[in-house]
Amino acid sequence: MSTTKKITVGALAAALGVTTLTACGGGADKSSEGGGTESKTVTLVSHDSFNASPAVLKEFTRQTGYTVKVLKSGDAGEAVNKAILTKGAPQGDVFFGVDNTLLSRALDNGLFEPYEAKGLDRVPDSVELDKGEHRVTPIDTGEICVNYDKKFFADRKLAPPQTFDDLAKPAYKNLLVVENPERSSPGLGFLLGTAARYGDDGWQDYWKKLKANGVKVVDSWELAYNQEFSGSAGGKKAKGDRPLVVSYASSPPVEVLYAQPQPKEAPTGVATGTCFQQTEFAGLLTGARNKDGGKALIDFLISKKFQEDMPLQMFVNPVAEDAELPELFTKHGAKVDKPYTLAPEKIAKNRDQWIQSWSSLVLR
């Protein structure tokens, strides 16, 4: 072994040894956040899209003395399923992020304990889907809608589509890309939107027309929006050639926010007649260790402070009537007057069967 090699080996060994020690030290710090001050920590279990400004979470600590620990538990469906699996020995105190498409599954499994949050009077009845028992509290709403590439339609002097009916018209042949509802929550939302629009018997005929009109199906929102869609920043780089995509009503402001430099106008628009409303709920987990902290946290989630922080953190609409939307949203976002929606029980009853007939109709 040459001298340089010896030195390299020695250095590497030393580096590995030392950094392993520091890693363990750092880790120990992290774990102590959770333990010790048990009653002063409240644990929020959520999906990967959960976000809040650090300042807002500090405000909660200042008001109540509780520190929030956030556990992200996969995408929305996965997070709910994990919560169901760990029922009785939950990973945290509060769960946030069960939406109307999964609500029945969560409630039927007894995931939540009733708690009537303070400040619910500022929340409209239309989103209180468990008003009788208050096992869950509505926190935010969002719409799944078809987005369009403004430039594409301007260049061709073609009016962008606005409704479900429009999407099946020959003028928009081969322009739409959607997500597979088997695997993607916006894909499922869009399917449910068509079921709400055309009814239990009519939606299949509508999808036959969409298929004949060249609808493209991909597995995930990431692929649809960042690869196939011609209007997004990612799609432009990937030379996507579909100017219509199933995404969110809040996607246009997000395109503006993350562009450098920020454009004056959003590059994309929303077909407001194709929207399906999702409402997200939070609830106190059955068997929560810190019930008082959990209740305080749910109160905080519908407080004005948190509700006004949400739009730019998670790109959703607040449910509290006194919460004001940021300028970015009012300027670039679409106002959806009448989104389609379905009762959670109806979704629970039909989802699997609808997805199955959808996939044999569209995929095979």
Next chain:
Amino acid sequence: MVLARPEVTCGALRVGLMVLPVAFFAVFFAYPVAAIVGRGLKSDGIWQFGRLGEVLSRPDILDVLWFTTWQALASTALTLLIALPGAYVFARFDFPGKQVLRAVVTVPFVLPTVVVGTAFLALVGRGGLTDELWGLRLDTTVWAILLAHVFFNYAVVIRTVGGLWSQLDPRQEEAARVLGASRFEAWRRVTLPALAPAVAAAALMVFLFTYTSFGVVQILGGPAYTTLEAEIYRQTAQLLDLPTAAVLTLVQFVAVAAILAVHARTVRRRETALKLVDAAQTARRPRGAGQWALLGAVLLTVVLLLLLPLGVLVARSFGGADGLAYYRALQDAGAGGGTFLVPPVEAIGNSLQYALAATGIALLIGGLAATALTRRAGRLVRGFDALLMLPLGVSAVTVGFGFLIALDEPPLDLRSSWILVPLAQALVGVPFVIRTMLPVLRAVDARLREAAAVLGASPWRVWREVDLPLVRRAVLVAAGFAFAVSLGEFGATVFIARPDNPTLPVAVARLLGRPGELNYGQAMALSTILMAVCAVALLLLERIRTDRSGEL
């Protein structure tokens, strides 16, 4: 009689050494997996084995099984076809930059699948390089999946087959030529039989990795293609159909166990008496037009198939006014836009800490197991050797969800602890540590140990003074491999609920899940950083390569 006593203590010692690995394996693998499978197959406390038949007669499930198997066979064949000439070139030729190149071809193997999937989309997908140049698109075709599998596993063949090939004495083949055999005849009758076990071992490993492929298929496959692993994920995480998931897990388990059993046999055969020489003596500069052409063709393959996808990623990580905007955005939680509570750049620190902790655990567990397995032993121990490989072939979602329902009571309620991530990563790292260290440990001349023992050294002292100096480099190589694999580990990490300190692969996936240019750019920038860290780690390993090549 005198000799019997040390043997007894050795036996006891071996059992002692095995305690920790066995406990680790039992608590963090067998128990969680059994718990989740049990949840699916038991109702009212009674095993419902009838579900096996029900699930396995469903046509959609049979489709999945069929596709999983044939794509794995096709991927393996294609990988061997493309990588074997490469193995020859790396083994027999000397050329400038060989060390660097050998490290570079290993980078894909340790990259997380999200990154590889994205790189391939950028190459053969819409608006990718091949689309630009020739209008050729392969995404949502099976070809994209197969090529990505070759990309991943090229290094497995280079390291396993090339490693042995470089140590075969070329004079044996020359002797056959002198005795009148044609070039092909000499190769077929002399070299091929010696190489066959290594080729078989490599093929089995590639088959194992492609059989359990998940991320690549998710990203590149499109709705039409589903592997067993992807189906287990869908049934567990999305549909919560635990009975179906449990049956599929068992099917995969049986398949993987069979592959590993065959692998263990081929490896044992390989350990038998081959006359090996120092690799440095067998490689020389290529001679003649044919050899230069071969070298050129292999280098071209490496550039097109391995470097190009990586290069496209790097290219897309530069953007903005001065080209570095995405890298700058990584340092700012605000610009990262609330995708994270902390700046994305902290993911690098998290990843390094987790990977180092995982490396420590993997070295401890793997090292103990390898030491215990060193001496040729009975079936039980050999079976344990194969058992420790199983985590490589069991679905990450099964392990992740298993953790969730099994480790939920004190003192084992680790579900929200940071240690769970390195533990899950170590499960994947341990097999690599064992596979790297075992051949080296077994090559240590037993007479050295006996001599030391006769001279009165305690077993601990024998290990410290005889084994350790001889295997120090192997330990470093094992550490490096475990480190790189942990760094790229994605599957189990994403399925564990964790406080908000994401690892690099998780951060990349999260950034890709958001609209907007800055997020996409940051995902590319983080991927580039991850690649660079892996490449540096592997390059350091190249410098301390062991004399005897490991099995992976």
